[in-house]
Amino acid sequence: MKELEILLGVPLSRIGLAAEETVYMVFVALLLGSLIGLVLAVVLVLTNKDGILRNRCIYGVINTAVNVVRSVPFIILLVFILPLTKFIVGTRIGTTAALVPLVIFIAPYLTRLFENSILDVDRGIIEAAQSMGASYFEIVRYFLLPEAKGSLILSVTTGTIGLLGATAMAGVIGAGGVGDLALTYGYERLNFPLMLFTVVVLVVFVQIIQTIGNHFAFKVRNH
């Protein structure tokens, strides 16, 4: 253990804390982002021009908003919305403050992924649902979401990995995390072993997330 600390040049507890911060940011941002993304994706699918609640106005507003937010690189978004962050969480810095830009970053991304997942559901399913006298809510709850489930899980997986990448930049506002550790301790102190270590950790993270995602998606799709 001691040898490892000497080799990496930072206390192991510091690395543990960074990992904790990353997991916290990814988990909370993913939860909130998924909820927002799912709602927006459902609204987009229902209101698009072939949708059962076709509404050019609502579709146009959400579609444009999603595109606008998605065109801003995360590092810019992070600092651009600092006033909003301050307004919501009361501070501009720290791990919790980073959640605001992370959610705003990931929600539109997940919206697009979810939208595609739900659009993949056969139109015939919606028609069958309508012919049974299902309400709009019931169509979403009992037909669209269960049918899209496997694909939605893969979308969440892709989103999680994107989110993990974004957290690396959150260090700019003092959010910490594994990415920040690599930049401040590894890059700025020219500590190559630490850099290598964090890269390995991130690769392992991504592998675990993807494996879990694939596993559940496969399970859902192949019963």
Add this chain to the structure above:
Amino acid sequence: MIVFKDVSKTFRTDSGEVRALQHIGLTIRDGDIQGIIGFSGAGKSTLLRMINALEVPTEGHVEVDGRKVDELPREALRQVRKKIGMIFQQFNLLSSKTVYDNIAIPMVLNKMDMDVIDARVKELLRFVGLSDKAQVYPDQLSGGQKQRIGIARALATNPSILLCDEATSALDPETTGSILELLGQINREMNITIVVVTHEINVVRRICNRVAVMDHGRMVEQGSVLEVFSNPQQEMTKRFVQTVIPDKIPDSIVRSLKKETRNYKLLKLRFLGETTTEDLFYAINRKFPVETGIIFASCNELQGTALGIFIVEAIGRDEDIAAVRKYIVAHNVQVQEVVL
């Protein structure tokens, strides 16, 4: 009863207006199996979807049991839809749910008790003969089995009407036969009105008692299957009917007829049901100075009634042949001259 009152439907697309349906009038009585036949793009599916208001007419009205479904508010329409079952060409089963849950879904939407649902699902599975497949997923079933589940699902809420949108078009002939038998059984045993949209005349011949023929958004012919099949009026209808009830003289016979030097006429006779033929030909040959020869004959059963078609070469003087025609008509047999 389902009544289409002067129904028209115009779709507005980027490339202009498409008149999908034009002035359709049709009445489907309770207990009927109504066939709607036409080539793809004829508007038959659009027409079918108007019965449960998945499509609404641009002009005219569709009444189901006296209520204009195209004008119903959403909630009332949902209640009407629960009493109209529908099955589809691609089955439209939920791939994420078991056969059991697929059949249960319309009842879950009706918030019925779980034990009531359970009993009904089991009853329906027995009815369609797939009791052993309850916990299987649709992708493990054959096409015919999927359609049986589709039928079970459509019957779950005890509908009074069953809509079939090309329900057998994705199935092989043998499976089609068994599905049609099942539909016939549903009609007889549960007294459910069935509306069948198809491009296969055989489907109409096998189960329908009424038929409507559609062509480019118009209804060109309608009536009982017996009437329409035994005496099709429109070109479109003839084309369909000919494929199952041939009445064309084979080419080789036409060639030999062309060599005939004597004066002759070709008469097409249609016999329906009990009318017997032997007496008629015997009488003609005895009473008239006309020589007759059967050059073509077919016999088919429609709705339990035999339909015979004979093409007879009558050789003799024109006025004698005309007398023969009169004689045939007097014996209640349809006759028509065929010109080569």
